[in-house]
Amino acid sequence: MSKPALLLIDDEERILRSLRMLFFVGYDVRMTTDPHEAIRVLRDEKIHVVVSDQRMPVMQGSELLRIARETSPATMRILLTGYSDLDASIASVNEGEVFRYLMKPWNADEVKKVVAEAAAIAEASFAVQSHADAAVDAASTKPRVLIMDHDESTAKTVHETLGDRCEIVWASDAQHAMEELAKQDISVVVSDLMLGETNVGYILKTIKQLNPQTQCIVVTSFNDTSRLIELINQAQITRFLPKPVSKGILARNLESMLERFHMLRNQPVLQKRQAVAPISDPQEKIQAGNFMGMLGRLRARIGA
Amino acid sequence: MSQENHPGGDVFSLINRIDAISPDCPLEDVAELFSNPGYSKLLSLPVVEDGRPIGMISRYSFMDIYLKRYARELHGKRPIRNFINSTPLLVELEQPLAEAAQHVAANMRFPLTEDFIVIRRGKYLGVGFVMDLLKAMEQQMRAGTEELEQAYSQLKSSQLALVQSEKMASLGQMVAGVAHEINTPLGYVQNNVTIGQELFLQIQTMIAGYEALVDNLLNEQANEEQISAQMQQIAEMRNDVNAQEMLGEMQGLMADSLYGIAQISELVRNLKNFSRMDAAATDAVNLNDCIESALNIGRNVLKNKVEVIKELGALPKITCAPSQLNQVFLNLFTNAAHAMQEQGQLHVKTWSDDGAVHISVADNGKGIPEENLTRIFDPFFTTKPVGEGTGLGLAITHQIIQQHGGEIHVESRVGEGTRFHIKLPVASATARQSAALEAAA
Numbered sequence: 001m002s003k004p005a006l007l008l009i010d011d012e013e014r015i016l017r018s019l020r021m022l023f024f025v026g027y028d029v030r031m032t033t034d035p036h037e038a039i040r041v042l043r044d045e046k047i048h049v050v051v052s053d054q055r056m057p058v059m060q061g062s063e064l065l066r067i068a069r070e071t072s073p074a075t076m077r078i079l080l081t082g083y084s085d086l087d088a089s090i091a092s093v094n095e096g097e098v099f100r101y102l103m104k105p106w107n108a109d110e111v112k113k114v115v116a117e118a119a120a121i122a123e124a125s126f127a128v129q130s131h132a133d134a135a136v137d138a139a140s141t142k143p144r145v146l147i148m149d150h151d152e153s154t155a156k157t158v159h160e161t162l163g164d165r166c167e168i169v170w171a172s173d174a175q176h177a178m179e180e181l182a183k184q185d186i187s188v189v190v191s192d193l194m195l196g197e198t199n200v201g202y203i204l205k206t207i208k209q210l211n212p213q214t215q216c217i218v219v220t221s222f223n224d225t226s227r228l229i230e231l232i233n234q235a236q237i238t239r240f241l242p243k244p245v246s247k248g249i250l251a252r253n254l255e256s257m258l259e260r261f262h263m264l265r266n267q268p269v270l271q272k273r274q275a276v277a278p279i280s281d282p283q284e285k286i287q288a289g290n291f292m293g294m295l296g297r298l299r300a301r302i303g304a
Numbered sequence: 305m306s307q308e309n310h311p312g313g314d315v316f317s318l319i320n321r322i323d324a325i326s327p328d329c330p331l332e333d334v335a336e337l338f339s340n341p342g343y344s345k346l347l348s349l350p351v352v353e354d355g356r357p358i359g360m361i362s363r364y365s366f367m368d369i370y371l372k373r374y375a376r377e378l379h380g381k382r383p384i385r386n387f388i389n390s391t392p393l394l395v396e397l398e399q400p401l402a403e404a405a406q407h408v409a410a411n412m413r414f415p416l417t418e419d420f421i422v423i424r425r426g427k428y429l430g431v432g433f434v435m436d437l438l439k440a441m442e443q444q445m446r447a448g449t450e451e452l453e454q455a456y457s458q459l460k461s462s463q464l465a466l467v468q469s470e471k472m473a474s475l476g477q478m479v480a481g482v483a484h485e486i487n488t489p490l491g492y493v494q495n496n497v498t499i500g501q502e503l504f505l506q507i508q509t510m511i512a513g514y515e516a517l518v519d520n521l522l523n524e525q526a527n528e529e530q531i532s533a534q535m536q537q538i539a540e541m542r543n544d545v546n547a548q549e550m551l552g553e554m555q556g557l558m559a560d561s562l563y564g565i566a567q568i569s570e571l572v573r574n575l576k577n578f579s580r581m582d583a584a585a586t587d588a589v590n591l592n593d594c595i596e597s598a599l600n601i602g603r604n605v606l607k608n609k610v611e612v613i614k615e616l617g618a619l620p621k622i623t624c625a626p627s628q629l630n631q632v633f634l635n636l637f638t639n640a641a642h643a644m645q646e647q648g649q650l651h652v653k654t655w656s657d658d659g660a661v662h663i664s665v666a667d668n669g670k671g672i673p674e675e676n677l678t679r680i681f682d683p684f685f686t687t688k689p690v691g692e693g694t695g696l697g698l699a700i701t702h703q704i705i706q707q708h709g710g711e712i713h714v715e716s717r718v719g720e721g722t723r724f725h726i727k728l729p730v731a732s733a734t735a736r737q738s739a740a741l742e743a744a745a
Contacts, residue, residue: 014560018492021499021553057608082487104491108498 003028004048004119009038009064010080011056015104019051022108023115035059042072048122049115054081054088062088065096074125076118076273078102080111086225093232093240100277101232114277121272128269142167143187143258148177148195148203151243154219154250158190161251166258174198178291181207182298187261188215188254192243193222193231201227202284204235205276206291212271213264215257219245230281236274315397315404318437319422319430320345324352327359327385334384335370338363345433348418351388352428357421359388364417393420397429405441408434463683478578478634481604486571489564496557503554506545513538574600578634580627588621591629591661591728592654598633599652605641610650610667617655622730628704635697636665636724642688643669643722659730666723672716680714 008019008031016031023029030047032038035058041047050068054061065077079092082104092098099121100114145162147155147170155170162168166187171177174195180186181203189207191200204216216235221243231237238260239253264271279285322343325334329351337343348362361384369375369387379387393411395404408420412434420437422429517534520526578601580587599612606612640650644667651666672680679685681702686695705712710728 012488012492014492014564015488017560018495018499018557021557022495024550024553055608080491082491083484104487105494106491108495 004123005030005046006115006119007031007038007041007047007050007075008052009033009035009050009056009061010053012053015053019111022112027115027119035064038064039067039071042068042075046126047072047075048126049076049078049118051078051080051115054079054092055083060088060091062091062096062098065092065098069095069097074122074128076122076125078114078118080104080106084225084229086223086228089225089228089232090240090242093228093237097238098232099236099273101229103229117275121275124269125273128267143261144169144184145188145190145254145258146171146177146180146186148174148189148191148200149219150195151192151219154190154192154245157247157250158254160247161254162258171195174200174203177203178294179298182295185211186214188217188257190217190219190250190254193218193220193227201231201235202279202281202287203291204231204237205279205284206288206295208235208274208276209288210292210295212274212276213261213268215261215264217241217250217253217257219243219250233277234279236276238274314401315395315399315422315432318432318440319397320432321430322346322350324350324357324428325361325384327351327353327388328383330381331366331370331384331387332376332380334361334366335376338366346419346431347416347433348392348431350392350421350428350431351384355427357392357394357423357428359385359390360392360418360421361388362417364415365389389418393418395420395422395432397422397424401437401440401444405437408437478601479575482571482575482601485604486568489567493561493564493568496561499557500554503550506541507547507551510538510541510545510547513541578627578630580630585627586623586625588623589626590619590621591624591663592616592619594626594629595633595652595654595663598630598637601630602634602637602641605638606650609644609646610641610648613649613651615651615653617653619654619656619661620730622661622728624708624728625704629708632701632704632726633663633665635701639697640665640667640669640722643667643671645670656730661728661730663726663728664723665726666721668721671718671720672714672722673718677714677716681712 004027006023006027006029008016008029010016010019010031011033013033016033020029020031030041030045032041033056035052035056038050038052042050050065052061052064056064061079061081065079068075068077077096077098078100079096079098080102081088084103089101092101099118102111102114142165144167145158147158147168149155150172155168158168169180171180172195177191177195177200186207189204191204193199193201204218207214208216216237217239218231218237219241223242228240231240238257241249241253264274279288325337334349337349343349346363348360350357351359351361365387369379393408395407399407412418412420416434419431419433422432513534517531517538520531520534574597577597595614595616599606599614637650637652640648649668651664653662653664653666655662676685676687680698682695683699684695685699688695702712705726705728708728710726712727713725714722715725716722
């Protein structure tokens with residue numbers, strides 16, 4: 001088997017040289033300071049993993065990764081940035097749909113591990129002929145949508161958008177949400193980050209560990225960048241919509257996430273593309289552990 | 305302001321419980337009462353019927369009648385009812401002091417001949433002295449002034465706190481910006497060192513292998529098998545790691561690391577220059593240096609977006625609070641960057657003429673609408689969304705320039721850009737100003 005191809009983009013050449021050396025063994029490393037050149041490479045060559053800087057003079061990394069998503073969908077996208085600003089991290093979720101959001105200075109071992117994981121997933125993705133053949137078999141089982149938000153307008157928009165096509169459950173507290181999640185698999189979760197006093201990040205992270213095909217849309221006015229980065233890496237949330245969110249935007253994203261869910265259900269190989277990193281926060285680890293325990297007990301009782 | 309909190313603060317405290325006289329009281333008895341030492345302080349006697357005050361008889365008008373020839377004989381037995389002022393000054397017990405004073409002042413007659421009557425729902429309670437009322441008012445006003453002074457000093461300190469918080473906010477932003485900028489060189493330096501460490505271990509193992517081989521080759525007792533095994537091992541290692549190539553690469557990475565460390569040092573030095581942590585609060589400086597320092601610190605906001613055109617003329621040193629002026633310049637530069645939707649130009653120009661230093665900061669951003677232009681130096685005025693600006697940046701800028709005895713002016717055209725012009729006197733350091741600068745710094 002040939003070496004996986006790795007494409008590095010950063011406006012600082014020294015970053016590129018340094019990373020190339022890190023991946024000297026085991027990878028076919030391509031690198032450039034020019035995002036346009038990167039787009040050309042992505043179009044013409046088979047690239048397994050692209051690692052991009054965010055802040056560059058010509059183009060933002062999130063924008064480059066959005067183009068990469070269209071040009072070479074099988075390529076895994078990683079952002080490596082020294083700036084943790086909210087706009088960049090939101091764009092990296094919604095537009096770049098990044099596999100990981102990594103910070104400079106980075107831990108060499110961690111970056112190596114992440115790139116290796118991404119390369120393996122990309123190889124499997126390339127093997128799947130096409131993504132587009134997601135024949136919608138929605139008729140077989142109704143998709144389930146779980147709303148975890150106090151905000152009535154969120155629930156209203158979900159109902160108005162999906163109507164009878166989906167089974168919609170509205171949980172107004174963490175306990176209720178966890179019970180619903182334990183009862184049955186959920187297709188799309190629409191969640192605020194704070195449910196009353198509870199930060200429900202750990203629920204989203206646990207769900208994604210159990211059900212990679214579940215798509216998470218976060219709608220929130222909570223804007224802590226480091227939390228968001230955690231949610232990208234550990235919950236692979238696919239949309240982050242700051243509140244107040246317009247009806248049209250939420251509706252459009254609901255539709256596309258529902259579509260994504262169907263596609264992933266039909267192509268289990270691609271589920272790996274949303275594999276999550278382990279939970280890092282010690283408090284959340286405990287919460288997630290308890291949730292898992294509860295889930296196990298409930299599912300055993302229901303006999304699912 | 306509540307009444308109870310003030311000394312002598314209400315009508316109740318003004319009441320003198322004077323036994324009122326009946327309207328049927330004969331004039332000669334009233335004469336007795338007026339000469340009674342118990343009533344000596346009274347200007348007038350209240351006349352009450354069925355508990356309700358119906359009038360007042362003043363010493364003044366009483367004398368007017370009673371001292372006339374034969375008045376005693378003519379009127380001595382007649383009831384006082386016929387001689388009273390039937391519209392006395394009435395003050396309701398529940399009335400606030402200020403209102404009572406207002407009422408009394410508006411209705412009292414000159415010369416002052418009568419006291420006022422305090423009533424409660426129409427019933428007589430006692431007599432009040434106008435002088436007491438005035439004294440109580442004065443006291444209340446003094447207390448009010450104190451309260452005002454207190455409120456003023458509270459306001460002043462909260463304003464100071466706000467200024468401080470704005471300072472902290474801009475400092476925080478600046479530190480965050482620089483910290484982020486450090487992340488890039490830190491990223492590759494750390495990575496290079498990690499790689500170097502690993503390579504170092506590999507090379508060490510290799511050298512150990514070579515040395516063992518050489519030792520064996522020199523050792524006459526060594527057997528062929530051992531030597532060939534060692535050679536095999538070395539060949540494998542060479543296959544895995546191209547030491548020469550790696551070392552060559554590593555040399556480049558070392559040079560990069562040194563460059564990165566120099567960059568980090570420069571960033572730290574910029575921070576230090578900007579904050580002037582280890583310099584005197586007031587100092588004679590060249591403002592061009594302050595501008596360079598602010599541009600360095602603002603680089604992370606400006607770069608990739610703003611083309612900076614500098615036209616820095618020769619300037620005399622001026623005595624000022626450099627850290628404050630640094631803050632002023634950084635504020636103007638970052639504002640300019642925020643005013644640009646896409647790419648833009650920032651034109652910074654300095655020059656000096658007789659006795660003054662001029663700084664012009666012009667951008668080609670979106671400009672400020674006329675209705676906002678007069679308000680931009682007002683505290684709390686901001687067009688940024690809640691949470692993004694305190695609305696204090698330019699207010700503080702204005703304050704700092706004023707404290708330096710200078711002026712700041714703005715002109716702007718929507719769609720064309722904004723230009724700030726600062727003028728600072730060269731010889732500004734009068735004793736008072738430098739004291740103010742010390743205090744503010």
